[in-house]
Amino acid sequence: MSMVRPAWRPQAAPGILPAHPSLHAYLRIAKTMNAADDPQTADRPLRENSYEVLQAVAEFFSVLSTPVRLSILHAVCDQERTVSEILSFVGASQSNVSQHLAVLYRADILGRRREGNQIYYFIKSTQALGVCKGVCQQFTQEFEAQKQAGKTG
Numbered sequence: 001m002s003m004v005r006p007a008w009r010p011q012a013a014p015g016i017l018p019a020h021p022s023l024h025a026y027l028r029i030a031k032t033m034n035a036a037d038d039p040q041t042a043d044r045p046l047r048e049n050s051y052e053v054l055q056a057v058a059e060f061f062s063v064l065s066t067p068v069r070l071s072i073l074h075a076v077c078d079q080e081r082t083v084s085e086i087l088s089f090v091g092a093s094q095s096n097v098s099q100h101l102a103v104l105y106r107a108d109i110l111g112r113r114r115e116g117n118q119i120y121y122f123i124k125s126t127q128a129l130g131v132c133k134g135v136c137q138q139f140t141q142e143f144e145a146q147k148q149a150g151k152t153g
Contacts, residue, residue, distance in 0.1 A: 063107045064132065068092055068100045073123070073132050076110065080122035 075089035111124035
């Protein structure tokens with residue numbers, strides 16, 4: 001039995017990956033899944049639509065795969081910020097940060113609003129923020145443990 005793979009055509013400028021349609025499906029699935037509520041059904045979407053879900057998860061991690069994008073998420077994780085505030089936090093060029101903001105916005109990870117001539121960005125996907133925080137906390141703990149092991153070893 002062969003799987004039918006969904007067609008996907010990038011529609012963004014070269015070098016900027018648009019959100020895969022199944023990324024939005026993954027975010028919807030993630031909102032409805034809560035393993036603490038029912039561990040028996042937490043993986044059901046994966047079994048029913050495994051290719052689509054795995055494709056969405058891969059796209060999700062692809063969107064979050066650069067340190068600049070993670071830094072942007074870190075900048076706006078507690079409060080919305082203007083583009084100039086994000087620029088000073090991230091420390092990259094304006095054009096580079098703008099491209100990454102566009103990718104995160106198209107992926108529905110960030111939202112934005114305009115107030116006068118300022119554009120404010122904020123976290124739209126709490127699932128993405130939760131994943132990022134969890135992974136960053138895990139890596140921080142591992143790096144700290146390695147540091148401590150190096151000092152005592």
